[in-house]
Amino acid sequence: MTDHVPSSTEITETLHDNWVWFLILGIVLIIVGVFAVAAPLASSIAVTLVLAIALIVGGAAQAIQAFRVQSSSAFIWHLLVAIAAILGGIAIYIHPLIGTLALTLVVAAVFLMQGIFQLLLGLNLRRNKGWLWIVGAGAVSILVALMIFTGFPASAVYVLGILAGVAIAFNGWSYVAIALAAKNVEPAI
Template sequence: MATLTGFHLGPESPDARRAMGSQWKWLVLFGVLLVALGVIAFMYLPQATEVSVYIVGICMLIGAAAQLALAIAIGRAGSHVSLLLSALLYGVAGALAVANPAMAAQALTLWLAFMLIFSGATRFWWSFLLRTLKGWGWITASAIVSVVAGIVLIAGWPANAIWLPGMVLSIDLMWQGATAIGFGVTLRQFAR
């Protein structure tokens, strides 16, 4: 088993358990912070939507710059034309998201709706193929929920684009925070 500063790295090692357990308070504190940020985002859904779309736009602009640099670096040695096109499209999408987060949120919401419908349809097909196995009904139920959620999003579009991305962000923050708190509390038993 590999070691790091004398500790065995496997979770079965008492040294590793004590080392992880001694840090449980930091994990709980991190979880509380994420839950608090999620609650704040939930209280201000339109602003959370705008901020999240703005950050996505900035990330897309950085990605476009990286693709452009790669295209220039490889020159004619590779498929630089496709990288240039990709950088251009990424850059335009990122610039639009930064310049007009509301419009980008509408596009993002519509994309999410179609992805939910597609994902649900795919799972429904899989449940049909797996219908001879025990539990296939759960896959069908999951598929139906996804398709219905996608249809509801389309029916409420574009009005729901004001709050939906912010709600997804806030729920994700709260869920990650709750998970960190739970894991930290579990690790506390190893601190002794």
């Protein structure tokens, strides 16, 4: 089996030939993203349920793998991690609102840590152009984290849904942009 890496010409031709489908995909994603932002509680719970299912399926796969290599000295650890993932996924699935609360705190903590690291990185790069953008991004991440923490638990109602909705909508816009650019490109002969 050979690995074929498509050339930029092949990619351009594929985009040009399928630009309408990319446009439709983009529009659908924008609509879904707007819906997610407009219904943040439902979206937050949906994100939580998807994570719960991912934990259950991933934990089951890890349990199967643990039994496949049971002669290994790490068998018990693989099995314990698998059981923890399955039980965590089931607990989140049964109590999605509590899972949403927990995930919101995790998101806030990630924003806080990311912001601190970006701030420190930006300050270390003061001699380079663009360092203020990194400091600014860090400050925004810290501000978002503080907004989530200070608004908790009410912030759990909307944080995950809005983040998911914005990400989906921006993905949609990127497909629309690709589609419109590909529409006007003449493929190479």
